[in-house]
Amino acid sequence: MLQGADGEARRWAIDHQMRVGRYLGATDFVPVSQAHIMADTESLGAAGVAWLEHLAALPLEQRHVRVPTITDPRGTDFTAAARLKQQDWMLDLEHRAIAAFRAMGILMTDTCINYQTIMPAVRGEHMAYGDTGVVIYCNSVLGGRSNFEGGPSALAAGLTGRTPRYGYHLDAHRRATLLVDIAHTPHDLADWGALGGVVGRLAGDYWQVPVLRGIDRVPGSDEMKHFGAALASYGSVALFHMAGITPEAHHLHDVADPALPSRATVTEQDIQAFQQAYRARVDTVDVVVFAAPQLSLLEMRTLAGLLDGRHATVPLLVVTSPQVKPEAERMGLVARMEAAGALVLSGMCFYNSYAREMAEANQWRTLATNSAKLTNILGGYGYLPALLSMAACVDAACSGTIGSGTPGK
Amino acid sequence: MTEFRANAAMGKCVRGRALVAKDGFSARYDLDRVAGVFSRPEHKLAGRSYVGCILVLDAAKGGVATAWMLHEMQARGIVPAALVLNTVNPIMVQGAALADFTMMSGFAVDITQAVPDGALVEVDPASDPPCLRILSTAA
Numbered sequence: 097m098l099q100g101a102d103g104e105a106r107r108w109a110i111d112h113q114m115r116v117g118r119y120l121g122a123t124d125f126v127p128v129s130q131a132h133i134m135a136d137t138e139s140l141g142a143a144g145v146a147w148l149e150h151l152a153a154l155p156l157e158q159r160h161v162r163v164p165t166i167t168d169p170r171g172t173d174f175t176a177a178a179r180l181k182q183q184d185w186m187l188d189l190e191h192r193a194i195a196a197f198r199a200m201g202i203l204m205t206d207t208c209i210n211y212q213t214i215m216p217a218v219r220g221e222h223m224a225y226g227d228t229g230v231v232i233y234c235n236s237v238l239g240g241r242s243n244f245e246g247g248p249s250a251l252a253a254g255l256t257g258r259t260p261r262y263g264y265h266l267d268a269h270r271r272a273t274l275l276v277d278i279a280h281t282p283h284d285l286a287d288w289g290a291l292g293g294v295v296g297r298l299a300g301d302y303w304q305v306p307v308l309r310g311i312d313r314v315p316g317s318d319e320m321k322h323f324g325a326a327l328a329s330y331g332s333v334a335l336f337h338m339a340g341i342t343p344e345a346h347h348l349h350d351v352a353d354p355a356l357p358s359r360a361t362v363t364e365q366d367i368q369a370f371q372q373a374y375r376a377r378v379d380t381v382d383v384v385v386f387a388a389p390q391l392s393l394l395e396m397r398t399l400a401g402l403l404d405g406r407h408a409t410v411p412l413l414v415v416t417s418p419q420v421k422p423e424a425e426r427m428g429l430v431a432r433m434e435a436a437g438a439l440v441l442s443g444m445c446f447y448n449s450y451a452r453e454m455a456e457a458n459q460w461r462t463l464a465t466n467s468a469k470l471t472n473i474l475g476g477y478g479y480l481p482a483l484l485s486m487a488a489c490v491d492a493a494c495s496g497t498i499g500s501g502t503p504g505k
Numbered sequence: 506m507t508e509f510r511a512n513a514a515m516g517k518c519v520r521g522r523a524l525v526a527k528d529g530f531s532a533r534y535d536l537d538r539v540a541g542v543f544s545r546p547e548h549k550l551a552g553r554s555y556v557g558c559i560l561v562l563d564a565a566k567g568g569v570a571t572a573w574m575l576h577e578m579q580a581r582g583i584v585p586a587a588l589v590l591n592t593v594n595p596i597m598v599q600g601a602a603l604a605d606f607t608m609m610s611g612f613a614v615d616i617t618q619a620v621p622d623g624a625l626v627e628v629d630p631a632s633d634p635p636c637l638r639i640l641s642t643a644a
Contacts, residue, residue, distance in 0.1 A: 112599075112602050112603065115515065115602040116595065116598050116599050116602050119513045119514075119515055119593075119598045119602075120513075120593075120595060120598055134568075134569045134570065134572075134573075135573065136570075138570075139533070139570040139573040139574050139577065140573050140577060141573070141574075141576075141577030141580065141581070142577075142580070143576060143577050143579075143580030143581075144573050144576055144577055147576070226569050227568070227569060228567075228568045228569060243595045244569055244594060244595050244596050245569070245595070245599070246569040246570075246571070246572020246573065246595070246596045246599040246600060247569065247572055247573050248572050248573065248576075248599055248600075248602075248603040249572065249595070249599040262595075263595065300564060301564040301565070301592045301594065302564075302565065302592070302593075302594035302595070303592065303594075328568070329567065329568065332529075332564070332565060332566050332567060332594050447533075448570070452537070452539075472534065473533065473534055473567075473568075475534075475545050475546055475547060476533070476534045476535050476536065476537070476544045476545035476548075477544075478537075478544065
């Protein structure tokens with residue numbers, strides 16, 4: 097393959113994987129059963145799209161992926177691009193990138209909640225997943241095995257059917273390095289995200305594996321989703337354990353050495369303070385966003401209930417997956433949200449849809465969301481985000497202001 | 506001349522002024538890639554241009570987008586000359602590999618404390634072991 101016998105695309109792919117593997121200490125490869133590619137065009141740029149088109153123009157047998165390969169959210173929902181004031185050049189890049197991926201046999205799932213909607217990993221299954229939220233959920237909640245695979249590396253894995261064996265493919269790296277005691281188990285999704293942010297800041301880098309002790313009930317999938325996405329975002333963490341809950345940590349000693357000291361105890365006050373630090377900067381809101389990760393069907397149901405009989409006075413964006421949206425339409429949830437003034441989007445995410453340009457075009461600066469991950473990302477794009485509960489976000493969308501209540505309430 | 510040995514590196518040997526902070530790095534989270542400056546208000550380098558600099562930072566942060574973004578920044582020429590980190594994550598390595606970008610990581614010391622901001626440094630991935638050299642501390 098390295099000599100080009102399988103064509104140019106696979107020659108590039110295996111060379112890329114060997115360079116990455118050498119840097120990170122891999123001594124061989126591991127076969128993967130799926131790949132998942134993050135490749136919005138804000139990240140790719142014109143140069144990245146042209147690079148993909150070059151691969152896509154190769155003969156069919158050279159360019160097609162060898163294992164099922166799916167995609168992360170794209171940079172637009174074409175049906176709503178005009179309302180978002182996205183520009184033609186953005187949509188052109190998106191069309192070109194999509195055409196290139198299709199030519200390579202990639203399934204355009206356009207989702208970051210594939211573990212809830214497409215095909216969850218099985219414990220011990222090796223994957224090449226992009227999107228940090230997908231990786232951390234797969235590793236931690238499902239017991240699958242993946243490193244963070246950026247778009248190029250996930251594509252390489254799709255083309256070769258393997259990935260360098262380092263990091264979280266190896267038992268040795270899956271042991272806990274950081275013990276955190278939890279004195280308060282969150283209830284609201286924003287609180288779960290805030291807890292992820294607090295632990296992420298404690299962890300600090302990719303190679304740290306937090307184990308949480310003291311969570312007093314089994315969290316639901318959406319709670320794990322928001323916790324993991326925030327932990328990955330704030331800490332660059334790819335794997336966590338919850339003692340007595342997650343599959344590799346039936347007992348604390350399954351993943352942690354007895355001598356591992358407790359780094360910190362996280363209290364309800366810590367979780368509130370985390371949110372208050374953002375909230376204190378925001379009074380009125382220009383836009384309210386539910387995204388990052390895309391909403392599950394159950395989140396859509398909850399949000400529709402909160403919006404019944406209400407009407408948004410500022411733009412209210414609800415982002416879900418192409419798999420969930422038709423179900424939500426069939427069940428009348430989308431119609432209920434739209435009746436309240438929401439714009440329901442699918443197949444995109446907010447932050448990877450030219451967030452800076454959307455802010456400028458729509459004069460958005462202050463933003464309310466229940467996603468800690470989104471809160472973490474958007475500062476660099478010029479937004480002032482506030483992290484609130486779903487109910488408080490709905491209130492903010494209807495009033496245009498943020499109340500003075502307790503954070504997360 | 507002071508020299509710091511690294512555990513791993515890739516790319517070409519480059520020289521440039523060091524832009525140093527005990528903070529993380531993510532192209533998506535931290536940069537205005539059009540203007541070529543750090544844009545995240547909480548970042549210790551907020552408002553400073555990174556174009557042509559040797560970035561010396563603590564740890565790779567954030568999501569997977571940097572794997573594409575280094576390539577995109579390289580294509581437009583609004584890009585650092587190299588990235589030097591105490592701790593990498595796979596995304597930075599993958600991005601550097603795609604873009605043929607110079608990167609180095611893993612030192613016996615905290616490299617953000619060892620290299621003065623503004624120093625003229627050389628990042629030499631090809632030496633054995635890879636090393637960063639401080640050529641001059643005068644800005």
